Amino acid sequence: MSQKRIIGAVEIGTSKVIVLVGELDGRRHLNIIGKGQSTSHGVRKGEIVDLKAAAGCTHAALIAAEKNAGANIEGVYLAASGSHLAGFANRGVTNVSASDGSIRNADVARASADAKSKALPADRVYVHHMRTGSLVDGRRVDNPLAMVGERLEMTYWHVHADERKIQNMIRVVNGFGLDVEDVIVSSIASGSIIASQEEKAAGVLVVDIGSGASDYVLYRNGCIQRSGVIAVGGDHFTNDLSIGLRINASNAENIKHRCGKAIVDKRDKQEQVLMYGDLRIGDRPIPRNAIYRILHARAEELFMILKNKLGSALNAQNLPGGVILTGGGSALHSLGEAARPVLGVEVRLGESPSWVRDIALRRPEYATVFGLLYYGLSAQQSDDDDAQDVAGGGLFQRVAKIFNVG
Amino acid sequence: MMPKKAKSTNKARRSWKDIPQHGVRHASTVASKRRRLAMATRTLGVVCALGALAAGLMFVAYLVRDNQQRLSFAAPTKPAVEVVFESDGVLSRGWFAEHFRDPGKPLREIDLRSLKEGIERHGQIHSARVSVRLPDQLIVRVQEREPILRARLQPSDADPIDLLIASDGTVYAGSDYPAQALARLPYIAGIRVSREGDGFQSLQGMETLAELLRLARVEAPELYRGWRVVSCEQYDGDPYALNAVLRVRGRHVREAVFLPHDFGPQLERLKQVVEHARREGVGPPLHRVDLTLDSRAVVQVTAPESVSTNVRGNRSF
Numbered sequence: 001m002s003q004k005r006i007i008g009a010v011e012i013g014t015s016k017v018i019v020l021v022g023e024l025d026g027r028r029h030l031n032i033i034g035k036g037q038s039t040s041h042g043v044r045k046g047e048i049v050d051l052k053a054a055a056g057c058t059h060a061a062l063i064a065a066e067k068n069a070g071a072n073i074e075g076v077y078l079a080a081s082g083s084h085l086a087g088f089a090n091r092g093v094t095n096v097s098a099s100d101g102s103i104r105n106a107d108v109a110r111a112s113a114d115a116k117s118k119a120l121p122a123d124r125v126y127v128h129h130m131r132t133g134s135l136v137d138g139r140r141v142d143n144p145l146a147m148v149g150e151r152l153e154m155t156y157w158h159v160h161a162d163e164r165k166i167q168n169m170i171r172v173v174n175g176f177g178l179d180v181e182d183v184i185v186s187s188i189a190s191g192s193i194i195a196s197q198e199e200k201a202a203g204v205l206v207v208d209i210g211s212g213a214s215d216y217v218l219y220r221n222g223c224i225q226r227s228g229v230i231a232v233g234g235d236h237f238t239n240d241l242s243i244g245l246r247i248n249a250s251n252a253e254n255i256k257h258r259c260g261k262a263i264v265d266k267r268d269k270q271e272q273v274l275m276y277g278d279l280r281i282g283d284r285p286i287p288r289n290a291i292y293r294i295l296h297a298r299a300e301e302l303f304m305i306l307k308n309k310l311g312s313a314l315n316a317q318n319l320p321g322g323v324i325l326t327g328g329g330s331a332l333h334s335l336g337e338a339a340r341p342v343l344g345v346e347v348r349l350g351e352s353p354s355w356v357r358d359i360a361l362r363r364p365e366y367a368t369v370f371g372l373l374y375y376g377l378s379a380q381q382s383d384d385d386d387a388q389d390v391a392g393g394g395l396f397q398r399v400a401k402i403f404n405v406g
Numbered sequence: 407m408m409p410k411k412a413k414s415t416n417k418a419r420r421s422w423k424d425i426p427q428h429g430v431r432h433a434s435t436v437a438s439k440r441r442r443l444a445m446a447t448r449t450l451g452v453v454c455a456l457g458a459l460a461a462g463l464m465f466v467a468y469l470v471r472d473n474q475q476r477l478s479f480a481a482p483t484k485p486a487v488e489v490v491f492e493s494d495g496v497l498s499r500g501w502f503a504e505h506f507r508d509p510g511k512p513l514r515e516i517d518l519r520s521l522k523e524g525i526e527r528h529g530q531i532h533s534a535r536v537s538v539r540l541p542d543q544l545i546v547r548v549q550e551r552e553p554i555l556r557a558r559l560q561p562s563d564a565d566p567i568d569l570l571i572a573s574d575g576t577v578y579a580g581s582d583y584p585a586q587a588l589a590r591l592p593y594i595a596g597i598r599v600s601r602e603g604d605g606f607q608s609l610q611g612m613e614t615l616a617e618l619l620r621l622a623r624v625e626a627p628e629l630y631r632g633w634r635v636v637s638c639e640q641y642d643g644d645p646y647a648l649n650a651v652l653r654v655r656g657r658h659v660r661e662a663v664f665l666p667h668d669f670g671p672q673l674e675r676l677k678q679v680v681e682h683a684r685r686e687g688v689g690p691p692l693h694r695v696d697l698t699l700d701s702r703a704v705v706q707v708t709a710p711e712s713v714s715t716n717v718r719g720n721r722s723f
Contacts (some may be wrong), residue, residue: 051433165423175435176437177442
């Protein structure tokens with residue numbers, strides 16, 4: 001018997017709050033039935049700095065989404081972003097217990113528990129435990145179950161965050177009378193929907209450029225190998241324009257969207273654009289070249305930081321799938337072309353899968369919320385459930401899952 | 407980035423899921439309060455609707471059940487009330503059905519007290535018990551009077567009527583008695599029967615006659631079977647009144663005269679007289695035996711007109 005649930009994906013971003021409402025049918029089918037959006041307040045660089053203001057705009061988006069969907073949301077998947085997010089790799093080791101050396105669920109569970117047992121500082125909490133691979137007697141294997149060996153190693157990428165900042169985000173949702181069912185890092189959510197399984201297996205980097213920060217996630221062998229946050233986002237481009245052209249932030253944002261480009265094109269050297277574009281009082285011409293140079297400089301810096309962060313992991317050999325840019329900031333014209341010479345790998349703009357029919361949902365700013373729903377429902381989730389799935393789980397847990405309880 | 411150090415082991419493996427969510431309402435806004443109010447109102451509405459639905463279903467069930475009961479009265483497939491009639495005498499359920507028609511109403515509406523009184527108004531009924539057994543049975547148990555004598559009433563403008571007299575003096579028109587049983591009962595004479603309501607006035611002193619007849623049936627059954635009339639011309643109900651006697655006319659003795667008390671010795675003497683007369687070849691029938699003289703019996707063998715011609719006609723035992 002199918003059981004329908006109404007779930008919401010919430011991204012409290014620096015520039016806007018986006019809510020997507022999905023109808024989940026027996027954990028198999030997902031229908032997007034509504035969306036809501038509001039201008040963000042009280043959020044800076046992906047982190048809440050004014051709880052009341054953030055709650056006000058988030059609740060407005062939730063109300064709009066529920067009205068649009070014509071249904072009440074029952075639970076929320078929440079996107080987490082901000083420079084407080086961090087990650088580290090760790091591996092768990094165990095000796096195979098069976099006399100014949102056959103690896104069983106209990107061995108995998110023991111190695112996984114060992115990998116996750118790393119203690120965090122008091123103000124940090126785990127957000128994800130992403131399994132990155134497994135080794136049997138030092139040899140990499142896709143699935144260690146039933147293989148023969150003496151020593152099993154499970155490698156994980158752990159994502160952790162500042163407890164209070166996560167708590168603030170959860171409180172905003174709780175204030176609306178809803179519980180947060182899962183917290184998912186923005187880049188992981190985006191990556192789950194933007195990158196194909198083949199790209200994830202070959203190696204791909206997904207960069208979600210938001211307003212206040214940019215999140216990235218690196219896939220190899222079909223698993224997340226690394227994730228992180230760069231405190232540079234679309235707002236920095238706007239801010240640079242504002243300072244460089246001596247115009248206010250609103251006009252700078254307008255120019256960035258209207259005629260911004262991340263590379264300097266010598267053919268446009270002599271061209272000028274009007275600040276407002278409608279010859280009103282105060283309208284004045286601005287050289288295109290100046291705009292492009294400012295934006296290019298910031299883009300170059302962004303990708304340079306990314307290259308420095310990833311180091312040797314970011315090269316054409318490790319990333320046959322290249323780099324995928326997504327998020328609202330990726331809409332800047334020629335951003336991919338600006339990134340290519342810096343990163344040294346193929347760069348392309350992310351596109352939602354072809355089965356996403358709604359044109360609006362295919363826009364890059366919806367990648368995170370759409371990915372939240374997709375990631376939350378897909379079997380790719382390798383959080384704490386990972387160990388249970390690998391271990392098979394108890395009979396009660398399986399029955400509870402069927403009936404969606406527990 | 408690796409965490410530099412862990413402060414305490416009990417903080418190990420802390421997840422965002424450890425952050426409490428329930429009851430945290432610090433970030434409430436007007437919109438969220440409105441939503442919660444709307445949801446509470448909706449929940450209340452649903453509860454009320456379900457309650458109303460349940461009440462409606464119960465009401466419909468009540469109506470259906472009530473309607474079934476009404477239909478049962480309107481066109482019953484069997485009598486609404488089943489009568490169970492039990493008697494220690496001769497009366498049957500037919501007699502009850504003849505005199506007390508099916509009330510045609512629910513058992514709970516029958517007045518048991520008035521029904522009992524109505525049954526007991528019949529002279530043949532000594533007492534009645536009326537009860538109900540749910541769901542639909544009316545139980546009637548009666549004790550009947552036993553007749554000891556018959557009385558023939560001769561109305562001036564109609565055929566004679568045979569009435570029965572019980573030992574307590576009740577006079578009634580008997581029902582359902584076998585004719586053979588009634589034929590054995592002696593008639594009573596020398597009494598005055600008066601109507602009282604639908605029945606007749608009770609007679610005084612019948613206990614005395616009942617005792618005589620009972621003893622005769624037991625002690626002298628042969629003599630009793632020959633008794634035809636018991637006369638109360640000189641008996642007004644007081645067995646010790648001056649000159650009170652009972653006269654019994656029968657087949658063996660045309661007239662036996664008893665004092666209305668101490669019947670045992672008198673019956674014994676009468677038996678001896680009849681037996682002696684039979685042995686002596688006198689009678690039967692003897693004309694008269696007077697048993698009122700203490701332990702003696704005056705026997706008149708023949709009728710008085712022949713006494714003068716046959717001195718042997720009078721003997722004293």
